Amino acid sequence: MSTTFTPLPEASTADLVADRLRDAILDGTLRPGDRLVETDLAERFAVSRGPVREAIRLLAPEGLVILRRNRGAIVASPTFDDVLEVYAARLSLGTLALTHAVETRSGESSRFAEAVDLLTTMRDDSVQADPQAMLEADLAFQDAVLGLSGLPRISTMLEQSARDAASFVSLLGITYDSTDHVALIERHERLLNSIAAGDADATVAAWQQHISATVSEFARAYGADAHIHDHPLAHHVLGTNQETP
Amino acid sequence: MSTTFTPLPEASTADLVADRLRDAILDGTLRPGDRLVETDLAERFAVSRGPVREAIRLLAPEGLVILRRNRGAIVASPTFDDVLEVYAARLSLGTLALTHAVETRSGESSRFAEAVDLLTTMRDDSVQADPQAMLEADLAFQDAVLGLSGLPRISTMLEQSARDAASFVSLLGITYDSTDHVALIERHERLLNSIAAGDADATVAAWQQHISATVSEFARAYGADAHIHDHPLAHHVLGTNQETP
DNA sequence: AAATTGCAGATTGTTGACAATCTAGCCTCC
DNA sequence: GGAGGCTAGATTGTCAACAATCTGCAATTT
Structure with missing residues (x-):
């Protein structure tokens, strides 16, 4: 395997604890508000x-915990507004x-194959049976696809x-697991x-649709479906690609 | 003053050192590559x-220093690609x-007056004479204007x-100080x-033009003016609003 | 002479102890 | 009876010492 002589992970103790x-x-062992x-x-x-x-200070800028001077850290409690904001930024970036990625023809790079592999992982039944694994695979796939841009700072964001x-x-x-895996x-x-075809418009459309569908999913689960359209950001993240029933 | 009973700064020692x-x-006392x-x-x-x-670990996620395990931290050395990436993200977000901000009529809020004040600061001769102060005032103004959106997460980004x-x-x-202060x-x-007028299109156009002009300024100072248009990101950040001579 | 190995100094990683601060409950005093 | 002050316990902030790791140079080998 080519992975044998790859650079060592070299995680510090702090990194391991942070992980x-x-x-x-993320798996719910620690709940919002927990100290x-x-x-x-x-x-x-x-x-x-x-x-x-x-x-703990490593997790703070990631938004997972809130630091309060001389009063320790608590697990963050995001609101639905936070969801909309993050997905608006995600849509935009x-x-x-x-x-x-499409303009620089990254669809031909070897990293493209990586993304294809990750999608294969998501099709695996045993992965689909495990919500945590499915979530991780989903995000790994998205990171891989967006990483095709070759823009390190924007990929990090x-x-x-x-x-x-x-x-x-x-x-x-x-x-x-309430998500429709097939649709995802x-x-x-x-x-x-669309990336492989080098079609920028189709790629952007596919991305917008993905964000829109994901946020709709959130809204449904969050029970905010009724008044989500009142929110000024909603029209940005939902766009015009809504899967209207 | 309304600022008298504002929450206390409460900076820890680490915060003070980080500052x-x-x-x-930022003022050049520490130069790129310095340990x-x-x-x-x-x-x-x-x-x-x-x-x-x-x-030091506080500065790392800010991109000012690079941490190398067991080898300490050095001051970061950004490339021109970094500039383009950051401004592309800045344009987008x-x-x-x-x-x-325009859609929610933030132009009427009290925070709008704050932005106006900061612009007044920039007109001050003594500020204009000090490049460091001018830079700070400029960025404070931009933070204030973008903060009008009322979107905390995106404003943080x-x-x-x-x-x-x-x-x-x-x-x-x-x-x-090489910048043309009047144009800025x-x-x-x-x-x-345009924000006060509630004109979204004009606001976006003004922002694009600002980013474009700023990046052009960078390119000129950086000496990459000649081949900047070859970079795939350049056309994004420069847009169609270039102040062509 | 070139390459490799081993060492010494410098620097980071980690630890346990001490100081400062906060929280909550009780008490006093009006 | 309620507001404010006090005390004890818990917890964070800071420190200095020790252990682990890295860097560069010199000694050694071929």
Whole structure:
């Protein structure tokens, strides 16, 4: 395998602790409003408070926890407005990234094959049976596709927004298995095909439709379906591609 | 004054150290590639390594320093591609924010007056004589205007990109006083007026023109003027509003 | 002489202890 | 009876010492 002599992961203790905490927040072990007490966590992970403290401060800019001076950190409680904002940003930056990807013909790169592989993963029955795995595969696919742009800073922003999205799924108590997997995979296929075809307009349209469908899903699960259209941002993220019944 | 009973600043030691370091990087005291040695800095600021370490890690996600595991931190060295990427994101998200601001009639809010004040600051001769002060006033104005959207997350992203822009100015060795202050202030006035008038199209156009002019300025200072149009992103950030001679 | 190995100094990573701050409950005093 | 002050416990903020790692140079080998 070509992965044998790949650069070492080299995660610091703080990184490892941050990973554990992130997982705990994203799988619902830690719930919004829960306190993160440095002493407790240090004892549980069998490390000192230093790395734990660093890990918590690593999660703060990711939006997963809120720091309050001299009062410790709590798990964030995002609102539906946050969802709309993040997806509005995601729509906007994603359109930029995908347009750039198509224009530079990134559809021919080896990284394109990676995205195809990740989509195959999502088709796997055992993955579909596990909401957590499905969520991870979905976001990995989106990161891969958007990463085709070859724009490191914008890709980083988009990966950040993907993490935000992941946190919303669990923090807002949305179960991923309620999603229509077939429709999701179909949207992803459409995205890949239009990139491969070098059709910028179709790619952007596919992306807009994906965002729109995802936000609709959120709105339904969140129970805000009725008055979502009142929100000024809603018309941006839902666009004109709504799957009207 | 309404600012008298505003929440206290409450900056931790780490925050204060981070502020000093940020200033040092932005005013050129620390140059790209310079090492940030925890021991040295701790001694200079007369604190222990803990807060210094935390401060350095605070600057990393801001893009000002690069962390290398077990090898300390160095001041970042952004490339011209970074400039284009950041401004492409800024164009994209700013358009979103401003559209939203106009649609929700934020032009009538008290925060609008704040932006007007900041523009007045920029007209001050003593400010214009100080490149550092001028840069700060410019970015404060832009943050204020974009903050009119009332979208906290997107505003945060835009403030981040403004800090990126500020770091480019100094890290790339661009002197802010070479800018045509009159043209800059005029662009800002156009932006404010179109927001006040509630004209979304004019606002977006003014923003695009501002980004385009700024990037052109960067390109000129950076000496990449000749082949900038070859870059696939350039056509996005420069748009069709170029001030052609 | 070129390449490799081993060492010494410098620097980061981690730890446990101490100081400062906050929270909540009780008490006092009007 | 309620407002304000006080105290105890818990928790975060800071520090200095120790351990692990890296860098550059010199010694060694071929």
